[in-house]
Amino acid sequence: MMTEISLYDAHDPWVTINAMHRQQGDELLALTGFRDQKIKAHWLLADGSIAREQVRCSSDRFMTLTTILPEVAWDEREIYDLFGYTPIAHPDLRPLLRTQRWPDDFYPLRAAMPDRPLWRDGEPDQAMKVVQGEGIVIMKVGPTHAGIIESGHFVFSVMGENILCLDAHLFQKHRGIEALLQGKSFPAIQPMIARLCGSDSVSHQYNLLQSIEQVTDRHVSEVVQYRRILVAESERILSHLNDLAQIPAGVGFAVAHQKGLALKELWQRGMAVIFGHRFLFDAMYGEVFTQEDKLHFLSLITSFEALWAKWVKLTEKNVAFHDRMRGVGKVTRQDAKQLGAVGVARRATGEKSDMRKYMPLYQVVDFTVATALGGDVEARFQVRLLEVESSLSILRQTLARMGDPSKEEPFVVPSDLTGETVTFSESPHGLNVHVIQWLDGKIDRYHIRSGSYRNWPVLAKAVEGNVVADFPLINKSFELCYSCTDR
Amino acid sequence: MDKKMKSLQLRHVDAGSCNACEQELTALLGKDYDVSRYGIEFVASPRHADALIVTGSVSDTMKPALVRVFEAVSTPKGLIVIGDCALGCGVDRRAYASHGGVQHVVQPDLSVAGCPPTPQEIVKRLQEYMDKHTTV
Ligand code: SF4
Numbered sequence: 001m002m003t004e005i006s007l008y009d010a011h012d013p014w015v016t017i018n019a020m021h022r023q024q025g026d027e028l029l030a031l032t033g034f035r036d037q038k039i040k041a042h043w044l045l046a047d048g049s050i051a052r053e054q055v056r057c058s059s060d061r062f063m064t065l066t067t068i069l070p071e072v073a074w075d076e077r078e079i080y081d082l083f084g085y086t087p088i089a090h091p092d093l094r095p096l097l098r099t100q101r102w103p104d105d106f107y108p109l110r111a112a113m114p115d116r117p118l119w120r121d122g123e124p125d126q127a128m129k130v131v132q133g134e135g136i137v138i139m140k141v142g143p144t145h146a147g148i149i150e151s152g153h154f155v156f157s158v159m160g161e162n163i164l165c166l167d168a169h170l171f172q173k174h175r176g177i178e179a180l181l182q183g184k185s186f187p188a189i190q191p192m193i194a195r196l197c198g199s200d201s202v203s204h205q206y207n208l209l210q211s212i213e214q215v216t217d218r219h220v221s222e223v224v225q226y227r228r229i230l231v232a233e234s235e236r237i238l239s240h241l242n243d244l245a246q247i248p249a250g251v252g253f254a255v256a257h258q259k260g261l262a263l264k265e266l267w268q269r270g271m272a273v274i275f276g277h278r279f280l281f282d283a284m285y286g287e288v289f290t291q292e293d294k295l296h297f298l299s300l301i302t303s304f305e306a307l308w309a310k311w312v313k314l315t316e317k318n319v320a321f322h323d324r325m326r327g328v329g330k331v332t333r334q335d336a337k338q339l340g341a342v343g344v345a346r347r348a349t350g351e352k353s354d355m356r357k358y359m360p361l362y363q364v365v366d367f368t369v370a371t372a373l374g375g376d377v378e379a380r381f382q383v384r385l386l387e388v389e390s391s392l393s394i395l396r397q398t399l400a401r402m403g404d405p406s407k408e409e410p411f412v413v414p415s416d417l418t419g420e421t422v423t424f425s426e427s428p429h430g431l432n433v434h435v436i437q438w439l440d441g442k443i444d445r446y447h448i449r450s451g452s453y454r455n456w457p458v459l460a461k462a463v464e465g466n467v468v469a470d471f472p473l474i475n476k477s478f479e480l481c482y483s484c485t486d487r
Numbered sequence: 488m489d490k491k492m493k494s495l496q497l498r499h500v501d502a503g504s505c506n507a508c509e510q511e512l513t514a515l516l517g518k519d520y521d522v523s524r525y526g527i528e529f530v531a532s533p534r535h536a537d538a539l540i541v542t543g544s545v546s547d548t549m550k551p552a553l554v555r556v557f558e559a560v561s562t563p564k565g566l567i568v569i570g571d572c573a574l575g576c577g578v579d580r581r582a583y584a585s586h587g588g589v590q591h592v593v594q595p596d597l598s599v600a601g602c603p604p605t606p607q608e609i610v611k612r613l614q615e616y617m618d619k620h621t622t623v
Contacts, residue, residue, distance in 0.1 A: 146531035176583040198507030261517035
């Protein structure tokens, strides 16, 4: 596909209005395509309110925003792949999710309920972006890997030992979940949303709950709100423990890796007892929290903290470990901003960006946003360490304030439920946004822009100039999820 | 004479999971479960493997890779599927780009249900598998 750079119009109102938001320092929540030819951009403003900008495609075309907002490069390619709406003058319109196996006329999100197409035979190969020149070697890895890892295909352009460019071909696991949700009711999609991703499940569940509560104006009791904080911070700890245990594995620090996994196991067993699931699937939907649960939780925290302190010491005093992390996989503050980095990756460049500060749920607890300087593997490791500790403190604060369980009125979703919401939360992997349209009690459109989705292009940037052998380490320091990216 | 399997070398393929099944497989290598003491190991190449261990409902893009990796395992070989998605009863089985379970692509020899199955359950079923199968 040739791009029509010459057709770019910087004065297109769609471009100027979104450029203004960026200049104001607003945070882009999502860029979403709809079946009625509309594209909407939702922006979070400094005061916590959400602005919605929209454009209607004319003959299936709209002006690209990638030129002024590099972070939407993938979103626009996705809209092109799934709806067939062309972003005019997009600098790189290679297929993102589509493969050569897709029938030409198959644009799944154009239909309310797309059928399974007749896939073509053959390999799903896609066009690669590589650097050419004398001495440059192209190294392809995946989609399947030599360990227990999610599937993704990576194309490295390498010179000597150095990575010049990484072209990440994700979406190997694209299943078509957004379309699957269409036409379904709230109870039917609850388990699906909880299983979008094993590491940020709670955050996805919470976004769905917020949507239903915004549209129906339902208010839940204080106890239930506190319980939600407990579930959300439990997930942050669980997910960070997983990622913290993986980083030492990336440099062969086996003791810290093994002991890290043991900490995670301890936490998961506690989660199974208190919330009924080792990964907190469906746990956010629950509303019951008994006195016994509270006691279990307090004793879990106490036994966890003793082992945690030892683990932190083990990693702190290992100079070689810190030496291996320092300066590796560096993301500058400017790149983080430009590419729309979120979560730990962004805070590790010194920016105090944490969506919990915008979430009413968290107004009742005290915590400071953890940051580190350096933007490297060490900084991302450090931010997670601090966040586990602040989450433990939030848990203790919440448990101390939690009153007796109240009896919630059984909630019935009205059958005429209609409306559009944009809900977000700070998942363990950063800002996670759901754009949801309800029509007569059913999902009309559901778009998921997860923290991992935003950070993949940041990871690709972070590995440039590093040695190939450090890719696993850098990759683990982001530990991004493929599942909720690919959907 | 045929003997019971004393070791089981597995190569993992994620064919579209939510990654919780992977995390439970990773837990098997931690000291709490430590499957290496039963001779169970995860190996880097399908050429080294006795069986493939698959998670996820099989996305269309992963289908050719899954088939190819299974072909690369030398015979006799096994196929083990982990989790409801891989078993064909997962939440995304009806999505347009999901093949709705591994059995539609290759026939499994062992299926471990659960969403995700617990590490205890996986260990138990793998041991049973080893007891039932023989080495040549
Ligand atoms: S079976 Fe459950 S845990 Fe396993 S991949 Fe599917 S949704 Fe995830």
